[in-house]
Amino acid sequence: MSNERERRTLDKSQEHMARGHYLQYTLKEQLVHGMQVSNLAWSVARRMGLSDDFCHQVAVAGMLHDIGKEEISGQIDENQERLVVEEMHYVRLHAAAGYEILKREGYPEEIQKMVLHHHENMDGSGYPDNLSGEKIPLGARIIRVCDVYAALLSDRPYRKGFDQDTAIQLMIEEIKNFDMKIFLTFQRVIHEENNMEIILPPIEI
Numbered sequence: 001m002s003n004e005r006e007r008r009t010l011d012k013s014q015e016h017m018a019r020g021h022y023l024q025y026t027l028k029e030q031l032v033h034g035m036q037v038s039n040l041a042w043s044v045a046r047r048m049g050l051s052d053d054f055c056h057q058v059a060v061a062g063m064l065h066d067i068g069k070e071e072i073s074g075q076i077d078e079n080q081e082r083l084v085v086e087e088m089h090y091v092r093l094h095a096a097a098g099y100e101i102l103k104r105e106g107y108p109e110e111i112q113k114m115v116l117h118h119h120e121n122m123d124g125s126g127y128p129d130n131l132s133g134e135k136i137p138l139g140a141r142i143i144r145v146c147d148v149y150a151a152l153l154s155d156r157p158y159r160k161g162f163d164q165d166t167a168i169q170l171m172i173e174e175i176k177n178f179d180m181k182i183f184l185t186f187q188r189v190i191h192e193e194n195n196m197e198i199i200l201p202p203i204e205i
Contacts, residue, residue: 030066033150038062040146043189044182045139058139060107061114065143068098068115092127095119114139118147121177141179145171145186148178164190 041062045055071094099116117131117140124132126144136144152167162170168187175183 029154030069033154034063034066036150036154037065037143037146040150040186040189041139041142044142044146044186047185047189048182050138054139057108057110058114058142061111061118061139062143062146064098064102064107064111065115065118065147066094066098067101068094068096071097071101092119096128110137110139113137114143116140118143120144122179123176126177136179141182145178145182148174149186149190 038059039062042055042059045058050058095116095118099112102112102115114137117126117129117136120126120129120131120136120140121144122133122136122141124130126136148171149167152170153161153164155161168190171178171183
């Protein structure tokens with residue numbers, strides 16, 4: 001499949017999701033973040049030589065990875081720099097909440113599990129199940145890297161977004177969280193491709 005056809009396949013999946021459950025997202029920032037993670041995850045998976053079906057699945061999961069936040073949004077104040085303990089508990093529920101939404105709506109099991117485990121860390125310190133290493137689904141490991149990077153580049157109410165080099169350095173300091181093979185592929189993608197096109201796709205809302 002040519003690069004152009006692959007990009008059309010991704011665009012089609014994004015359009016389908018945007019017209020479906022992703023419109024449950026009430027915050028423009030969440031929609032934009034999902035699109036950024038989706039684009040980057042698809043690019044990383046493609047660079048890794050994974051199948052067209054897998055690239056499609058990780059793109060869809062990347063777009064929907066935070067949809068569970070809709071069910072806990074009333075319990076947290078994302079405008080503050082540090083969450084209180086009770087709020088952190090609710091934040092940690094969003095991956096499982098997203099999994100339940102996708103399961104209920106009949107999404108493929110592979111996509112469900114990517115969403116469920118996108119906050120697992122390679123050293124077993126993540127959530128919700130403290131999985132480690134290759135016990136974490138491959139798609140979830142890809143989304144983990146892309147999610148952190150996109151979040152670091154984004155403005156928050158309590159800070160400005162970091163530049164690319166600073167974001168990469170911050171991720172290297174927490175490298176124990178990431179699959180090294182995926183991280184190295186991710187670095188090649190953002191340095192060799194048009195990073196701004198991947199991270200900031202044109203979106204009209």
